[in-house]
């Protein structure tokens with residue numbers, strides 16, 4: 187089982203969008219996948235077509251971590267009903283969601299103790315249904331993100347090529363380094379994805395170059411462009427792989443490449459001081 191956190195300490199940069207794109211690529215590749223929606227806003231659940239239900243949501247599973255059966259509690263995404271059925275396999279496509287909700291907010295405190303930080307890790311260790319677990323994190327370094335990092339082998343960072351986002355990514359990398367030293371020595375950076383890149387903007391081209399200098403090989407390829415039909419696809423709760431048209435096909439191919447990259451090891455992110 188590979189567990190990947192999708193993080194940034196800044197909101198609105200595309201964590202949920204990247205989580206959904208990777209989930210779509212994993213579904214297309216036939217990889218049994220669980221999305222853990224750890225952001226109390228539950229945007230990933232909505233994008234995957236699953237209504238926050240309050241009963242079996244991730245907050246309640248975390249509260250009952252000792253007994254929680256995440257595979258039983260997770261909801262299948264309706265995306266799977268549109269996925270081509272793999273004729274040879276007995277099992278249909280698997281893409282489940284550990285549904286998000288406000289209740290998980292009880293753990294989003296800055297002072298969470300190690301026993302609490304391990305709740306998600308303990309729950310995931312008991313399941314055998316999924317090969318890939320994608321954790322959509324909230325935009326802070328409080329308890330929920332730290333719980334996600336504790337449960338993960340890798341952290342994928344998302345950044346927009348803009349001043350505050352690049353600076354925020356540097357801060358996140360620093361926080362990740364400290365966290366790794368203190369709590370999870372094996373935790374790796376999966377790299378930095380640049381999202382919403384607008385080639386027509388000189389400022390964005392400048393910031394992307396800056397990111398190349400700052401993050402070196404850890405800046406992942408491909409860069410994700412700002413895409414006009416993105417919100418339409420997400421609003422319809424569709425997988426990008428299942429959306430018609432050339433633009434969606436290109437976007438889907440980019441997520442296929444990012445997903446492939448997640449299974450190869452990368453050097454740690456380098457940072458330059460400015």
Ligand SMILES: Nc1ncnc2c1ncn2[C@@H]1O[C@H](COP(=O)(O)OP(=O)(O)O)[C@@H](O)[C@H]1O
Pocket residue numbers: 196197198199200201202203204229325381382383410411412413414416417420
């Ligand atoms: N590459 C993109 N092109 C166009 N819109 C995007 C792109 N990535 C994200 N968005 C939009 O930006 C907004 C914030 O993205 P979201 O994934 O919710 O960020 P986060 O989870 O980091 O808060 C959403 O409305 C989303 O549809």
Ligand SMILES: [Mg+2]
Pocket residue numbers: 201202203225229230322
């Ligand atoms: Mg989000």
